[in-house]
Amino acid sequence: MNKSLCWLSLLIAVAVFCPRAQAELVVEITNGQAEAIPIAVVPFGSAEEAAASFDVAKVVSDDLARSGRFRSMDRKDMIEQPHTGANIGFDDWRRLNNDYILVGQVQPQGPDRYNVVFELYNVLNHQRLLGYQISANKPGLRLASHQVADMVFEKILGVRGAFATRVAYVSVLGRLPNRSYRLIVADADGENPRIVMQSNEPLMSPAWSPDGQSLAYVSFEDRLPSIYVQLLKTGDRHRVSARAGVNQAPAWSPDGKKLALTLSTREGNLDIYTLDLTTQALTRITDDPSIDTEPQWSKDGQSLYFTSDRAGGPQIYRVGIHPGDKPRRLTFQGTYNARPRLSPDESQLAFVTQEDGGYRIATMDLKGRGDVQVLTKGRFDVSPSYAPNGAVIIYASRDRGRGVLALVSADGRVQERLVSSEGEVQEPAWSPF
């Protein structure tokens, strides 16, 4: 299945609180799943023109199809368009090979307020699986639509949906030597991009605070690296590390109180430290003449996964945060394994591995025997980041010489590419729920 879904970028100028990036993104499902569940998402009914101009069903349908777990029926093939359960002719929908059907309406509730009312049915046994309404203003209809998709996803698959989440990424515009860098936060489907920060010098390594309110990132705006923490709602930011040498790779502790980060000595030795954001107390975690970097916390906040080339090439290690804890090497397959990211349930580690001369996304099973699976086939696949439900990994890839974002399901079976119409996009970081 090769499906192209066009993401319109809203060029409408909104309030000053909402600066938008004017990038258009296109999703290409490059490798779908054969056993995708067939579902009909019927266009929602509406009594009002304004409400009708927002297509809730299209957003829901696109979300579900993009997950690779569902196959959304083409609305051109629908012989009728019911908006309530009472009007569903189940036999017809079953003959059209649907397992599930979603119907609904957008009901105006006074000025700039709508109820999105929807019902999910099992076509085979006519059972009503969901019946909800979501209240939203006009601009909130998109988020409401993602929430509908989340509820359908969870009801049918038993896995929490992650459509109503966000992705931060870095976009690089312009040709050398006049490049500009933007840190952007968009909805998980690429819509609604908003500029968090822009600079003529590199921005890198965005990291979400556990509450989803702030981003930590590295900025070279003074031609030296500093780590900033920025509150998304207000744009307020403060510099949390601008020490001599390297200030890199921020990672939030699960309680949001500390950052793990990479600093260097005067002699250029990179090691991992933790920084208490309240007390500013700095604690050294690793002490080795090699490059130690790319830390990531375990869920209990008691240990860090990181990259080190202490054995020659880069490999992944784990170390406790208490003084005297000895790092333990986790990866042994191949000569290049770096940038570990832990799945939300800690059953899997995603990282970058070198294979056949290319850099690719791999996972390692942490519960069993440590089996490694290489999920992608690109030459420049880096920066993996798990969706908060663990079902999908977003990563940076290359397509016809340009930096693009791509998605792969955590089992490797579904692959998609997100192509930006302008600039290079890199370093995606998926928000928490």
Place this chain on the structure above:
Amino acid sequence: MKRIATIALLLAGAALLAGCPKKPTIVEPPTAGSQVGGSSTSGSANGASTNGSPLGGDADASSRGGVGADGSGPNSRKIIYFDFDKSEIKPEFASIVTSAAQNLTSHPTLKLKLEGNTDERGTREYNIGLGERRAQAVRRALLLQGAAETQISTVSFGAERPAAEGDDEAAWAQNRRVELVYLP
């Protein structure tokens, strides 16, 4: 309590963020198709909170300084290139190091910044480490030839500031480099 908080949030949101998406509320009606007043649970996502972050104030203040800002003539900017995954200074670049060391020893107030860079291959943060390693290799060579520690600083841009675009060896060879930048 929760309901009041939700209403207050909605009102505040309406006042402050006109035009921005607000957090929808989810309500489960008791039966199919019926409508229920009032909101009990708030949505899981954070629509309202993601709205517009003003741009960082000093984001564009920095400029690509350094070039030619030295006051020491033709040696204002020199570049040393490296082999893939290596930080050894190749013999053909020894003269650049030597002349920079002479510059620094004969002008004790002169300050030099070493900017380490890598090609695009590999992970971004590990490349920061490799770029730093290259800058440090040049720093050590300069110290061995008499430059003072206080005269030299290092910075690594990793793969973030390439000199050439493209994903082939021709571009990569130009990007694996340390730039010697005299500070004003």
